[in-house]
Amino acid sequence: MSEREHAHQLIDQLPEFQLTALVGLLEAIIDPVAAALRNAPFDDEPVTEEEELSVAEAREWLKHNRGIPMEQVLAELGLTMEEVKNYQDPS
Secondary structure (H helix, E strand, O other): OOHHHHHHHHHHHOOHHHHHHHHHHHHHHHOHHHHHHHOOOOOOOOOOHHHHHHHHHHHHHHHHOOOOOHHHHHHHOOOOHHHHHOOOOOO
């Protein structure tokens, strides 16, 4: 019997509540960055007055103007949606 088959047999024997823990462990092994982000604490940094003002200005602007499509913004920066979707951090 292969290790994979043995693992499947063991998983099939687990009660439902233990499957949740196992799934979390497997996800952390397969994609540790996603697991770290999912488990990161909520960002509770207070919003500054400057940030609140910027958001209010943006909302006011949107009341009188149409939003700018992402593709247009990217084109002005010399990028495409495909490049953004396929971007990989060089580090």
